[in-house]
Amino acid sequence: MQTTIQKWGNSLGLRIPKSFAAEAQVEEGSTVDLSVENGSLLVRPHRARKYTLGALLKRVKPRTLHGEVSTGKRLGREIW
Known part of the structure; x- marks a missing residue:
């Protein structure tokens, strides 16, 4: 299928036929x-x-396995 590229603002736009979509x-x-x-x-x-x-x-x-990381004290109702 042949179609036309059209200006769309500062860009170019291409309409996609419903059947193709x-x-x-x-x-x-x-x-x-x-x-x-x-x-x-x-x-x-x-x-x-x-x-x-x-x-x-x-x-x-093993080279990408990290140990435990401290994220600080709990906040609110978090349980550790």
């Missing part, structure tokens, strides 16, 4: 990642990574 699972307000690859604009839906505790703990190495 639906297929890419984006809607108004969606966050996208924009990059240039080999001279072409690439727009991808931003997908936040989902981490599990187990996956994060597997990445802990």
Whole structure:
């Protein structure tokens, strides 16, 4: 599909046809990642990574493991 880049304030805007938006699972307000690859604009839906505790703990190495850190006295109804 061919479309036209248009001026939008001090920037340029690209309208995304409804069918393309639906297929890419984006809607108004969606966050996208924009990059240039080999001279072409690439727009991808931003997908936040989902981490599990187990996956994060597997990445802990002895050199990055830190001891306990004092955060001061408790405040309010905190329990230590």
